[in-house]
Structures are given as C-alpha cells and as structure tokens.
Amino acid sequence: MCPAFFSHFRLANLMKHLDELEAQSVYILREAYHGIEPLVMLWSLGKDSNVMLWLARKAFLGHVPFSVLHVDTGKKFPEMYAFRERYAEEWNLKFLKEECPPVEEIDPSLPPAARSAARKTAGLKTALEKHGFRGVIAGIRRDEQATRAKERVFSPRGESGQWDFRDQPAEFWDQYKTDFPPEAHVRIHPLLHWTELDIWLYTKREGIPLISLYFSKDGKRYRSLGDQDITFPVESDASTVDETIAELRETKVPERAGRAMDHEREDAFERLRTTGYM
Amino acid sequence: MSLRTAQSLHLNEPLRIVIVGHVDHGKSTLIGRLLFDTDSVPESKVAEVEAISARRGMVTEWSFLLDAFQAERDQAVTIDTTQIWFKSAKRNYVIIDAPGHREFLKNMVSGAATADAAVLVVDAAEGVKEQTRRHAYLLHLLGVRQVCVVVNKMDLVDYDQARFDQVAGEARDYLADIGVAVSYVLPVSARMGDNLAQPAEKLAWFDGPTMLQALDSFQSVSRPAGQPLRFPVQDVYKFDERRILAGRIESGVLRVGDRLLFSPSNLTAHVASIESWSTPAPAVEAHPGESVGITLDEQIFVERGEIASHEAEAPQLSNVFRATLFWLAKESLTVGKRYKLKLATRDANVQVEAIEKVIDTDSLAGRTAEALERNGVGEVVLRARTPLALDEYRSLPKTGRFVLVDGYDTVGGGAISMEGYPDQRPALHVKSTNITPVSHRVSAGERAKVVGHAGGVLWFTGLSGAGKSTLAMALEQHLFQRGYQVYVLDGDNVRKGLNANLGFSPDDRAENIRRVGEVAALFADAGIICIASFISPYRADRERAREAAGERFHEIYVKADLAICEQRDPKGLYRRARTGEIPEFTGVSSPYEAPEDAQLTVDTGEQGIEDCLKALGDYVESRFNLRRNGG
Numbered sequence: 001m002c003p004a005f006f007s008h009f010r011l012a013n014l015m016k017h018l019d020e021l022e023a024q025s026v027y028i029l030r031e032a033y034h035g036i037e038p039l040v041m042l043w044s045l046g047k048d049s050n051v052m053l054w055l056a057r058k059a060f061l062g063h064v065p066f067s068v069l070h071v072d073t074g075k076k077f078p079e080m081y082a083f084r085e086r087y088a089e090e091w092n093l094k095f096l097k098e099e100c101p102p103v104e105e106i107d108p109s110l111p112p113a114a115r116s117a118a119r120k121t122a123g124l125k126t127a128l129e130k131h132g133f134r135g136v137i138a139g140i141r142r143d144e145q146a147t148r149a150k151e152r153v154f155s156p157r158g159e160s161g162q163w164d165f166r167d168q169p170a171e172f173w174d175q176y177k178t179d180f181p182p183e184a185h186v187r188i189h190p191l192l193h194w195t196e197l198d199i200w201l202y203t204k205r206e207g208i209p210l211i212s213l214y215f216s217k218d219g220k221r222y223r224s225l226g227d228q229d230i231t232f233p234v235e236s237d238a239s240t241v242d243e244t245i246a247e248l249r250e251t252k253v254p255e256r257a258g259r260a261m262d263h264e265r266e267d268a269f270e271r272l273r274t275t276g277y278m
Numbered sequence: 279m280s281l282r283t284a285q286s287l288h289l290n291e292p293l294r295i296v297i298v299g300h301v302d303h304g305k306s307t308l309i310g311r312l313l314f315d316t317d318s319v320p321e322s323k324v325a326e327v328e329a330i331s332a333r334r335g336m337v338t339e340w341s342f343l344l345d346a347f348q349a350e351r352d353q354a355v356t357i358d359t360t361q362i363w364f365k366s367a368k369r370n371y372v373i374i375d376a377p378g379h380r381e382f383l384k385n386m387v388s389g390a391a392t393a394d395a396a397v398l399v400v401d402a403a404e405g406v407k408e409q410t411r412r413h414a415y416l417l418h419l420l421g422v423r424q425v426c427v428v429v430n431k432m433d434l435v436d437y438d439q440a441r442f443d444q445v446a447g448e449a450r451d452y453l454a455d456i457g458v459a460v461s462y463v464l465p466v467s468a469r470m471g472d473n474l475a476q477p478a479e480k481l482a483w484f485d486g487p488t489m490l491q492a493l494d495s496f497q498s499v500s501r502p503a504g505q506p507l508r509f510p511v512q513d514v515y516k517f518d519e520r521r522i523l524a525g526r527i528e529s530g531v532l533r534v535g536d537r538l539l540f541s542p543s544n545l546t547a548h549v550a551s552i553e554s555w556s557t558p559a560p561a562v563e564a565h566p567g568e569s570v571g572i573t574l575d576e577q578i579f580v581e582r583g584e585i586a587s588h589e590a591e592a593p594q595l596s597n598v599f600r601a602t603l604f605w606l607a608k609e610s611l612t613v614g615k616r617y618k619l620k621l622a623t624r625d626a627n628v629q630v631e632a633i634e635k636v637i638d639t640d641s642l643a644g645r646t647a648e649a650l651e652r653n654g655v656g657e658v659v660l661r662a663r664t665p666l667a668l669d670e671y672r673s674l675p676k677t678g679r680f681v682l683v684d685g686y687d688t689v690g691g692g693a694i695s696m697e698g699y700p701d702q703r704p705a706l707h708v709k710s711t712n713i714t715p716v717s718h719r720v721s722a723g724e725r726a727k728v729v730g731h732a733g734g735v736l737w738f739t740g741l742s743g744a745g746k747s748t749l750a751m752a753l754e755q756h757l758f759q760r761g762y763q764v765y766v767l768d769g770d771n772v773r774k775g776l777n778a779n780l781g782f783s784p785d786d787r788a789e790n791i792r793r794v795g796e797v798a799a800l801f802a803d804a805g806i807i808c809i810a811s812f813i814s815p816y817r818a819d820r821e822r823a824r825e826a827a828g829e830r831f832h833e834i835y836v837k838a839d840l841a842i843c844e845q846r847d848p849k850g851l852y853r854r855a856r857t858g859e860i861p862e863f864t865g866v867s868s869p870y871e872a873p874e875d876a877q878l879t880v881d882t883g884e885q886g887i888e889d890c891l892k893a894l895g896d897y898v899e900s901r902f903n904l905r906r907n908g909g
Contacts, residue, residue, distance in 0.1 A: 017291050026569035027526050034513045062555040063517045170384035170606050170688045172391035175620045175681040
C-alpha cells in the first residue's frame, strides 16, 4: 500500500471518528436543552469547555441558547481573564460570573489544595441558588480521572449538590434522566466519551481558540488549567497544536499530573466530587 | 490518577468491549492485567498498585487499577461501570467494566448497551453460574452479538485441559440455547497473565488465539446501510427566521428534496435544506448517526416525538404491542400499572395489559406470573392511549426499543415485537382526499318512524366457538318475526365476497374489521339493525367500528372461556391451530383483547342459548323499539 493512500485512509478515519464524537455530543446537548429548564453551561475557559461551547454552537446553529457561567476563584492566570472578556463578547454569550467564597469558609479537614479547589464547589452552589438552575452542563471526561470514569451523561445531584455514586440511575439506549425531584438538579456531561487527544484533534480541525498557557514557554507548558496556586506546568517543548498532539501520542504522564488536589491523598478527589465538585 | 495515558496511535473509532460474568470470577483482575500487558498503565500507577498490594500482604492485585474508589478497595467489589482505554497493535479499545453483583444490574445494562463485543468471564473452578447465564441473556437482549468466553483462573485448576473442556462445554451449550453464536472460548489466567496478551507455555495444549488476538478479530458494529429512513424529531428550533427540525438519523439516508412522512401525525413535506453551523459546505444528505437540523418546504405542525420516514417504508402505527422487557426497579411490574414510555424522542403513557410470561434466565423456561420482579426478564403487552410510531426491534433496533420510567427513574428496557398485532396505519389514515359528502333528504328519524325502530349495529365479539354465529342467526330470526328490519353480517360470509382478498395476518384482520365496521354503519344509516358477528380480537379495531357507527354502535361480548370454546371446537379449528396447521389463531397463537365495558355481555359458558337469546331480545326491545318506548 502506498504511503499517500495510507495517510488518506487514516485521515478519513479520523474525520469519521471526530464526526461521531461531535454528533453524540450534539445529541446530548439538544436533549438537555429540550428536557431541562433553566440550564447553564460551565465555562472554565480551558480547552475542554471551549470545545463544549463550540459544540453548543454546532447543536443550536450558531447560537448558545442558555447562560454560560464562569465560577471565578479570582486566582486564575491573567491570560485566562483576557480570553474570557474577548470570547464572551465575540461569541455573543449570555455570560454570568460567580465569585467564590474565601478559603477560610471551606471545610478545614480537606488537604490544602483540595480545600482551595473546593471554593469552586461553594461558588457553584451559590450560583445555583441565586439563579435556580436545574441543569448544569460540565465538560468532564471519563478518561481524565478515575472517579469521573464512573459518571453518567445525565447525572442527578441531591438537594445540597452531592453525588451518590453508589446509586446512579440506569442510562442506556441514549435515554437520559430528565425526570427528578424539584429540589434536585442534574449535571450534564456532553464530553464524557471524549479523550484528551480527541479534544486536541477537534480543536485543530475546527480552529477553536485556546489560551496560550497550553503551549510551551521555556520548556514547560500547562496540560490542564486551574488556579495559579494549585496548578503546575509539565515539562514540554510542544508550542503548537500539532506538536501537542504529537506529544500526547507518546506521553505516559497523566493529564492531571499538574493538579495538586488529585494527589494529596488516595480519596481526596473522590471526596471533592461526592460533595459537588465537577 | 488517570487510567488513560499512552494515547492512541490508531485514529479510528475504538472498539467498545464489555466484560461481564459472575461476581468474583475475575473480571477486574483480567482488565487490570490486560492494561499492564499492553503497556497502558503509567509506571507510577503500577508502583502504586504494587505498594497497596504489598501493604495489604497480597500478591500484585491488578483489579486495584480499576477500583478508583476507596470504598470499593475495602469491599473488593467493583461498584459501577468504569471505562478505560487501551490499544493493541491493531486498534484502540474502550473497556466497560461491568460489575457482577446481582443488584447492580442497572449498571451492567448501562455499560453493555453500548458495547460492540463482550467478554464473558467464567471461573474455571466454579464453572457457569447464575450471573454468568443472566449476563449472557442480557447481552443477547441488548443486542451484543460478538462474544468471547474466557475460562479464567486456569492456574487454580493446574491448567487442566479436561476441566477447561467441561466448563467450555457448559458455556457453549447455554449460549447456543439463547441463540448466541460464541466466537471464542479461551483458557486464561488473568492473575498470571496467561493467554491474555501472550500465549502461555502451561497452556501449550490449547491451539487457539490469545484473548487479545480474539478481540482484534472483532468488528466495530457499524450502522447497517440500506435500511429505511428513521429521523425522530428531537426538537424544533426557531432562533432566527428559519424553522429547524433537529434530530439524529437513526437509520437510512435523508436527502435534500426527499418527501418525508411524519408519524403518527401523517403529515408530509419535502426537505428544503440540511442546516449546519461552521461546516465547509452545506450537506445535501445525512447518514445514520448524524445529528442534523433540517428545514421543510411547507409549514407543517410537527413536534418532538414524531418520526420522519420515506412514505414507502414508514414505521408501523399501533397503540398496543408486545415486548421482551428487563426490569430494574425494586417495585415489580404488574398488570394494570402505568408507566411513561420513552421510544426514540417520543414520550407516551402506557399501561401494562398482560404479562405473558416471565423467563427464568437460568433454565430458560417461561412461566406465567402476576409480576415481573427486579432483575427479571419477561414478555409483556403494553397499551398506549394513542397510536405510536414504532418498528420491530429485530429489524430496526433504534426505533424498536424503549425504556419505561416510573416517577423519576428508568425502571426497565424493552424490545418490541408486533407479532400478533396489526399495523394500524391503513385503518387510521384516509388515503383519498378531496371528498365532499352529500346529504340525504331522508333523515334517520323519518326512516325510524316508518319501520318502528331505530337502525343500529349490534357488534358481537368473542372467541371462535363462543357462540356468536349461532346467537346472531337466532336473534335475526327472533327479531324478524317481530317485525324488525334486521340483517346479519357474518365473518365467513363476508370473506366470500367483500373481503375475499384478505387473509388472516394481523394487518388483513384489521382491514377485514375496518370494512365490516363501515358496511355495518351504512346498514344502520339505512335504518336496519345490523348484527355483525366477528371474532374482532383487537380493541383498537372495534373502537374504529364504533367511530364509524357513532352512538348507534352496541358492543355485545359473547363470552366463553377458551377451554370451553376449545372443547366445543365446532369447525375443528382449535385442533388445527394447536398442531400449528393454522397460524395466528385467536386465543391460541394470537391475542384476544376482551371488551373493557361492553354494553351487554352474554356468557354462553354459564347460560343456556335460550337465556342468552332472551337477554339479547330484551336489550333490543328496550333500546330500539320506538312504539314500545312511546315513539
């Protein structure tokens, strides 16, 4: 088989793969928009939530028909705030912002980084109460973290936002849970079936804008973006989308290696999630 | 902590595999070891698992790789479906790890429903167990067709070939009984890594492939080409001047310019465009799996839940159907209960009309039962208030399956079979258009005055052998002698002429009854009492006959138990039905839906023919005779 044919074949397969991921996410977003009201999409400004916003515009033909919320810890990188101001306007978003409470108000029994991350959960809760959202669209993926691998696409949360991973609803044949008690809300995960590499390949194909922190500067780049004080760059020379994709195909370093709260104790992240973290 | 690390070299859609089997037969260990053998685990993670195992005084326990939750580690039981990625030299895989605990069936179903292939793990020492059978049965029901059986823990039976052959035989026998063609049965030891990714010396007697080679031979289950178009409407958007129908192509191909039929509304329109945002060029056709938005050339009122198709290959319409159902809820399913049904994008209220049988997945025996219990499988009949657009699961699974919701929870999933039930489409929709009925100059009242009684339809329904024809003819004579204008339409007589082109399939039976209903209504219009004597087993058909005649329709249930009818068997039909010589015989191989509130019931099993006749005569006297009633 000649190399040209081979690469064409691979390219066709890749397009098909991305098309299928996209179609499934669009289906999920449309189910959420039809079945749950009022609805909000969380926008962390990172690569995944940018893809998620892009998919919403695919689903709703250029529109984002629900609110887009940034839960702001106040500790993000300056590049992230600049990105937010620019695209909230350019993409014509119904943009909302919620400030998080100071760390002193958070459960002191959590390890330090997890305690800092838990501010986000508290900020989200405040926003939910304030606006009465019944559905929260979040860009988590099964491949990024083991407890997230257990998630459902439509994942109900109790009154105080807690996740009961022991008693999750049955979810099959693309029939999602859109019925739940009045005091509960549901998290919707349209990227659950995507991988980190899929996100990059799709970002490249669609030309989705990204924060420059993802690209190498002085031999280091961020693979995952959180708060300045609990997120650390990884060793990397990848300074373009293509170089990042090439690097991801070889690496054995986990994506969230630079996220401190994942690694403090065996169950730190699990505790964060059961109490309502994304 | 991430299980996904070395990312794919292969850019195709990964093959989705579900691993099922009895609790403690070694599913998680098998997956953990497979990840290690395919170099899919970061070194730090391997070290972590080795450290945890050592701390607990165990040899390396590969299942810890999967047990993400602290709680699970302590219980050593996988709680929920976990998805993990790995790759072989040939392709990418996603493994869905399904738990073996009986009460966690809903998690297994949630994982297995999306799988391309399944690995069924059986303990070499314990052999095939209850959950092995149940999981295999559900795989079959969920539509997973590629199955690899691995006989695990061969190290614990000293790699004994005879023991392997015995367990392999048990597994093959059961799977053959439920109609699953097993692709492979392989001996492995997950703990030792024998015959997973590498062949094992201790299994030198086995000349088949390794598990990884077996998996590599499976195909990604693609959506078959050449099927009829099904485009369930998911939503209708009007963000700007365009009115866009959003949805996913479940089967077939949709093209710009196609004439679409929407069911059940029966409206039609052409596809004007396929809309999208930020794509290189507008699409002119859409294929299975694609989520699209379309515009139509006409403003017709369609909403979520309608299924668009081409006219020639439309889905069936029915408000009653049969289904094989698996049940997940604590509260069991019983006759008469109501649930919300979700079929593609349609929601509808349904009632359980019958539980035909409950299937024991261990022995595969079917038994009659009052209730379908949690984790059970059974065959049920469901009835909706209005007709639904649907397909047979075996021909078009995406529009032939549904879930049931009780309160806030999904409680079961079902596969539709229309066996024994007609497509109601021909009867529901008038084909001819531009009809302007003309008015008679003689009114019904004037006709009644002349003959002394009103016209009407006495609709006799009941099993074959219940006594319908006998009573119909006797009543005709009785009324005629008393001066009534009366005429009997009888099944066998009508089939000689008017309905000579119809057989006994559900569709033909429905059409037979539709025609008779219309003719009977014409007789009633003419001022005659028309006695229509037909088995007419389907409630929906009788309801249509009632609609044709309106208030002049009287449903008479000629009742007799099946056993009595079968004993009478005046035409020898039951005997022939029991031998299979007559297919689709009402009461034997085809359902009879008894009337819910007939105007009159005569029970020929309980009462003599004279008593029945008297009841019928009295009924007609009281309802039809104008002179007696002072008219």
